[in-house]
Amino acid sequence: MPAPPDDANSQLATVTAVIDSGDDGVLLEVETEQAYPALNAGRFFMLRRGDDVGPLIPRPFSLFKQRGARLEFLIKVIGAGTHALAEAAVGSEMRLIGPLGNGWPSLVPDKHLVMLAGGIGSAPFYLAIKQLLAEGLSAGSMTLIYGAATRGMLYDLAAFEELGVRVLPTTDDGSLGFRGHVIGCLEEEWQAERIPRDCQLQACGPEPMLIAAERLAAVNELPAWLSLESYMGCGVGICNGCVVPTREDGPLSAWPNAKCCVEGPVFDSRAISLAH
Ligand SMILES: Cc1cc2nc3c(=O)[nH]c(=O)nc-3n(C[C@H](O)[C@H](O)[C@H](O)COP(=O)(O)OP(=O)(O)OC[C@H]3O[C@@H](n4cnc5c(N)ncnc54)[C@H](O)[C@@H]3O)c2cc1C
Numbered sequence: 001m002p003a004p005p006d007d008a009n010s011q012l013a014t015v016t017a018v019i020d021s022g023d024d025g026v027l028l029e030v031e032t033e034q035a036y037p038a039l040n041a042g043r044f045f046m047l048r049r050g051d052d053v054g055p056l057i058p059r060p061f062s063l064f065k066q067r068g069a070r071l072e073f074l075i076k077v078i079g080a081g082t083h084a085l086a087e088a089a090v091g092s093e094m095r096l097i098g099p100l101g102n103g104w105p106s107l108v109p110d111k112h113l114v115m116l117a118g119g120i121g122s123a124p125f126y127l128a129i130k131q132l133l134a135e136g137l138s139a140g141s142m143t144l145i146y147g148a149a150t151r152g153m154l155y156d157l158a159a160f161e162e163l164g165v166r167v168l169p170t171t172d173d174g175s176l177g178f179r180g181h182v183i184g185c186l187e188e189e190w191q192a193e194r195i196p197r198d199c200q201l202q203a204c205g206p207e208p209m210l211i212a213a214e215r216l217a218a219v220n221e222l223p224a225w226l227s228l229e230s231y232m233g234c235g236v237g238i239c240n241g242c243v244v245p246t247r248e249d250g251p252l253s254a255w256p257n258a259k260c261c262v263e264g265p266v267f268d269s270r271a272i273s274l275a276h
C-alpha cells in the first residue's frame with residue numbers, strides 16, 4: 001500500500017512574512033525549526049495555524065520557494081482554511097506536515113518542455129524551473145505558459161519572468177498577454193513554430209485545464225504530467241479523501257483509483273482518467 005514519504009514529518013514553524021499577491025492571494029513565508037534538505041519541486045505540505053484558528057484539518061499547498069529553513073507558499077484565498085492562513089500574524093506558529101507527494105519526475109531528454117500553469121497552479125513551477133536551470137537545462141529549452149482569468153490572478157508573475165525562461169501570460173479577459181486559455185496559446189505557438197510540436201508537457205491548474213491538457217497530450221502523443229489540486233483530508237494516505245480514477249491499461253499499477261496525496265500529486269497523463 002502506498003505510504004507517505006520517509007522524509008515527511010510534522011513540525012511547528014514561525015510565520016516570517018505574509019505578503020499580498022495579486023487580487024486574492026498571499027505569499028506566506030515560514031521558518032521551520034529543523035531545516036529541510038533541498039526539496040524536489042512539485043512536492044507539497046499540509047498547513048494549518050498553530051493557534052487552531054481556522055479549520056483543524058490542514059490544507060495542502062505546493063512548495064513555492066525554499067531557502068534553507070525558509071519555505072514560501074503562494075496561496076489563493078478562497079475559503080475558511082486559506083483565509084485563516086492569510087490572516088496569520090508574523091511571529092505566530094504554523095503547523096506543517098511534509099514534505100509530501102512525489103514532485104515532478106525526470107524529463108524526457110531533448111524535448112522542449114512546456115509548462116502549463118492555471119492561476120495558482122503556477123506555484124509548483126517556480127522551483128521546478130530553478131532546479132532545471134541549476135541542473136544545466138538551457139533557458140531556451142522550456143516555456144512557461146501562465147494563464148488566469150485576469151491579470152490580477154497571475155500571482156507573482158514577475159518572479160517567474162526573472163528566472164530568464166520564456167513566460168507567456170494568458171488571460172481570459174485579454175487584460176495581459178494572449179487572450180484566451182493556455183491551450184489556445186500553445187496551439188498558436190505551435191502554429192507559428194515558436195514551440196516545437198514534439199514537446200513534453202507539465203500542467204497544474206483547475207481541473208478543466210488539466211482535462212484539456214490530458215486530451216491535447218493524447219491526441220498529439222506527447223509525454224505529459226499533470227499535478228492535481230484534489231481535495232485532501234489527511235495528506236498521508238489514510239482518509240481516502242483524495243482518490244483519483246486511474247486507467248486500467250495505464251502505466252500506474254493502482255487501479256481503479258490512486259490516492260493523490262501519496263501516489264501523486266503528479267501523475268503521468270496516461271495513468272489517470274479526469275474526464276469522468
Ligand atoms: C497537492 C496540492 C497542492 C496545492 N497547492 C496549492 C498552492 O500552492 N496554492 C493554493 O492556493 N492552493 C493550492 N492547492 C489547493 C488548496 O489546497 C485549496 O485551495 C485549499 O485547500 C482550500 O482551502 P479553504 O479552506 O480555503 O477552502 P474550502 O473552504 O475548503 O473551500 C472553499 C471553496 O473552494 C472549493 N475548493 C476547495 N479546495 C478545492 C480544490 N482543491 N479544488 C477545487 N475547488 C476547491 C470548495 O468546494 C469551496 O467551494 C493545492 C492542492 C493540492 C492537493
Ligand code: FES
Pocket residue numbers: 231232233234235236237238239240241242243259260261262
Ligand atoms: S488526503 Fe487522505 S488519503 Fe489522501
